[in-house]
Amino acid sequence: ARVVDEMVEAIPDENLFSYYVGGGRSSYHPKMMLKVILYGYSQKVYSCRGIEKLTTESIPAMWLSAMQQPDFRTINEFRGGRMKDFMDELFETMIHKLIEENYITFENYFLDGTKIEANANKYSFVWKRATSNFEEKLKEKIKETLQHIHELIQSEAQPADQEQEITGQELVEVAEKLEEKVEALTEVIDSETDKDVRKEKRQERSQLKKSIKQIREDFIPRLTKYKEQNEIFGDRNSYSKTDKDATFMRMKEDHMKNGQLKPGYNVQIGTEKQFILNYSIHQRPTDTRCFIPHMEKLARSSLPMPKVVSADAGYGSEENYLYAVGEEREQRFEFLIPYGSYVKEQTRKYKKDIKNAKNWTYVEKDDCFICPNGMKVTFKKYLNKKNQSGFEQSFKIYECEDCTDCPLKAQCTKAKGNRQVHWNTIFEEMKAKAKAALECEEKAAIYAQRKVEVESVFGHIKGNRSFRRFSLRGLDKVHVEFGIVALAHNMLKVAGIRQLLSEKNRKTQ
Numbered sequence: 001a002r003v004v005d006e007m008v009e010a011i012p013d014e015n016l017f018s019y020y021v022g023g024g025r026s027s028y029h030p031k032m033m034l035k036v037i038l039y040g041y042s043q044k045v046y047s048c049r050g051i052e053k054l055t056t057e058s059i060p061a062m063w064l065s066a067m068q069q070p071d072f073r074t075i076n077e078f079r080g081g082r083m084k085d086f087m088d089e090l091f092e093t094m095i096h097k098l099i100e101e102n103y104i105t106f107e108n109y110f111l112d113g114t115k116i117e118a119n120a121n122k123y124s125f126v127w128k129r130a131t132s133n134f135e136e137k138l139k140e141k142i143k144e145t146l147q148h149i150h151e152l153i154q155s156e157a158q159p160a161d162q163e164q165e166i167t168g169q170e171l172v173e174v175a176e177k178l179e180e181k182v183e184a185l186t187e188v189i190d191s192e193t194d195k196d197v198r199k200e201k202r203q204e205r206s207q208l209k210k211s212i213k214q215i216r217e218d219f220i221p222r223l224t225k226y227k228e229q230n231e232i233f234g235d236r237n238s239y240s241k242t243d244k245d246a247t248f249m250r251m252k253e254d255h256m257k258n259g260q261l262k263p264g265y266n267v268q269i270g271t272e273k274q275f276i277l278n279y280s281i282h283q284r285p286t287d288t289r290c291f292i293p294h295m296e297k298l299a300r301s302s303l304p305m306p307k308v309v310s311a312d313a314g315y316g317s318e319e320n321y322l323y324a325v326g327e328e329r330e331q332r333f334e335f336l337i338p339y340g341s342y343v344k345e346q347t348r349k350y351k352k353d354i355k356n357a358k359n360w361t362y363v364e365k366d367d368c369f370i371c372p373n374g375m376k377v378t379f380k381k382y383l384n385k386k387n388q389s390g391f392e393q394s395f396k397i398y399e400c401e402d403c404t405d406c407p408l409k410a411q412c413t414k415a416k417g418n419r420q421v422h423w424n425t426i427f428e429e430m431k432a433k434a435k436a437a438l439e440c441e442e443k444a445a446i447y448a449q450r451k452v453e454v455e456s457v458f459g460h461i462k463g464n465r466s467f468r469r470f471s472l473r474g475l476d477k478v479h480v481e482f483g484i485v486a487l488a489h490n491m492l493k494v495a496g497i498r499q500l501l502s503e504k505n506r507k508t509q
């Protein structure tokens with residue numbers, strides 16, 4: 001409680017008051033609210049009702065709240081509403097204080113991610129593929145219906161264009177035109193005396209009415225629904241109806257042991273000496289594409305850039321390496337990030353495998369490889385390919401002169417023609433750089449710290465402090481909530497270090 005008090009008191013008042021508009025009933029002091037919330041989170045109390053209870057039952061919480069007892073609604077409003085505005089600023093202030101007090105130095109930055117379940121029902125999924133299939137079928141049905149109407153009333157409605165996609169607005173216009181047609185038919189029926197003609201017109205009107213009903217009550221609402229769903233998806237494959245920002249991901253915690261996907265968020269943190277230095281919340285399940293947004297968030301903040309960034313092989317992509325190296329090769333930070341095949345490449349089997357072009361001799365002067373059969377594998381062309389994130393990779397395509405009658409062909413390739421080698425020069429260069437860094441003894445010692453550094457923080461948060469599910473919904477609120485968890489974690493760390501030091505001092509006296 002004393003650490004919470006000290007840390008919160010270090011925030012200048014004006015930083016917090018600038019977010020209050022003034023007027024209205026006098027509010028609780030934001031520092032007091034912050035203190036009780038942070039204290040609650042440090043005591044594994046994550047619900048507002050629980051925090052409210054603490055202010056009446058726990059002596060440290062009563063001391064922090066100066067005997068005031070904010071209602072759980074007030075606490076919730078402060079946590080989910082007000083804190084959204086100043087969470088990042090608050091977090092940075094705390095980190096600056098930790099730097100000042102020499103708890104952290106930003107020399108090393110250990111990055112990793114974990115998935116935390118969202119506050120959403122696990123059966124509330126909406127899948128992008130299912131939506132696309134339904135949408136396609138609906139559009140087909142709309143085209144058929146429009147074609148039918150067109151035939152029925154001879155060119156009053158738009159003929160179904162196979163190429164053009166019909167929008168909701170166009171359907172409304174079609175329905176309005178049809179209603180006019182129905183009115184005209186009613187007038188004809190009323191004025192008509194011939195029984196047979198009346199019967200025919202009535203049938204025509206009834207069919208049109210049916211189509212109008214279908215357009216208004218089925219087509220338009222469903223088209224609007226699919227449009228909304230596609231907007232929510234963005235570049236994701238799924239979302240939850242309960243928390244639309246949550247994406248379905250495979251979690252490590254799988255109590256049912258059935259590999260069920262659950263709605264959640266990917267939380268990325270950077271640590272040093274087990275303090276959380278920076279965090280970011282992502283909607284993508286894979287770590288690779290979270291690296292740049294995470295580091296960009298750090299670059300935008302007032303915090304310093306670390307000297308060395310260590311992360312596991314999940315982050316080792318060409319795009320990420322190039323980001324670390326910086327534009328025009330002005331290194332942003334040193335990186336200790338292995339690539340996917342780094343461990344495999346160390347094995348004897350890999351080094352002896354004849355199909356790996358890396359094990360072949362490269363002749364720089366002719367820009368060609370010499371394959372195990374002694375054939376020249378020469379450069380043919382360049383090929384640019386875009387990966388999933390839209391990043392363009394450039395490959396050099398080499399092709400063997402002649403693979404026919406090669407006794408090693410079965411081991412070398414499955415291709416029917418000559419063996420081709422797709423060589424990504426930039427990525428290979430980056431991989432060589434990463435490998436050299438990881439093989440340096442001094443840096444390997446830093447990398448070896450990664451597991452102790454960052455994995456244990458997740459273990460502490462999820463295992464010891466049982467924070468396995470968010471209480472708030474929506475990306476912004478989840479960002480605030482994890483910020484509180486991270487701050488509480490850092491404060492507990494400070495309290496732990498201080499306690500250790502005081503015990504040490506007591507023993508030496």
Ligand code: SF4
Nearest residue numbers: 371373403406412419
């Ligand atoms: S299959 Fe072609 S590339 Fe492979 S070893 Fe034989 S000749 Fe060389």
